[in-house]
Amino acid sequence: MTVPNPSEDRVTGDDGAWALTAVITQLRRSLRSSVREEFAWESLPMAQVEFLQRLAREPGLRIGDLARKHRMANNTVSTLVNQMVRGGLVAREPVPGDKRAVQVRLTQEGRGRLDAWTRANERRISAALAGLDAQQRAAIDAAVPALGVLAERLDEHG
Structure with a gap:
């Protein structure tokens, strides 16, 4: 992977934001295509992976909650x-005290598929990290907490 050159194809004047966007885009694309050696696109689409991840963190969400958190239309989420x-992969269950509402939960199969997908990603990232020198690895390790905060802020503020 080449480091992005901020003078090329930049839309804004913020070199740091541009470079981070370019690297994250390339990293996501590389990881997605690499993991597909074990998981064909049609067997576990990314939209399903993202919902499984969300439901693992926040069990029992309603359709509207999933739609809001993923910035999708309710009918799109319902179809998915x-x-x-x-x-x-998931089950719909009644919401106690609300006969009209349902909540969505992972099934054992869904948890197993998500765990297998996660392990496949971890193997690929671990193998790639093993090819880095100590300084590069330390820089990535140091950046992970800040990237987590950045992701949370983007989720909060759209």
Whole structure:
């Protein structure tokens, strides 16, 4: 991977934001295509992976909650959840005290598929990290907490 050159194809004047966007985009693309050696696109689409990850962190969300958190339309989320229910990855359960509402939870199959997908990603990242020198590895290790905070801020503020 080459380090992005801020003078090329830059849209804004913020070199740091541009470089980070370029690297994250390339990293996501590389990881997604690499993990597909174990998980074909059609067997576990990224939208389903993202929902499984969310439901692992926040079990029992309603369709509207998932839609809001993923910035998607309710009907789009409902369609995706229906596909995941048919695939055995999630289950719809009644919300106690609200006969009209349902919550979505991971099934054992969904948890297993998410765990397998996560392990496949960890193997690929670990292998790539092993090829870095100590200074590069230390820089990545030091950046991870700040990147987590950045992700949270982006989620909060859109």
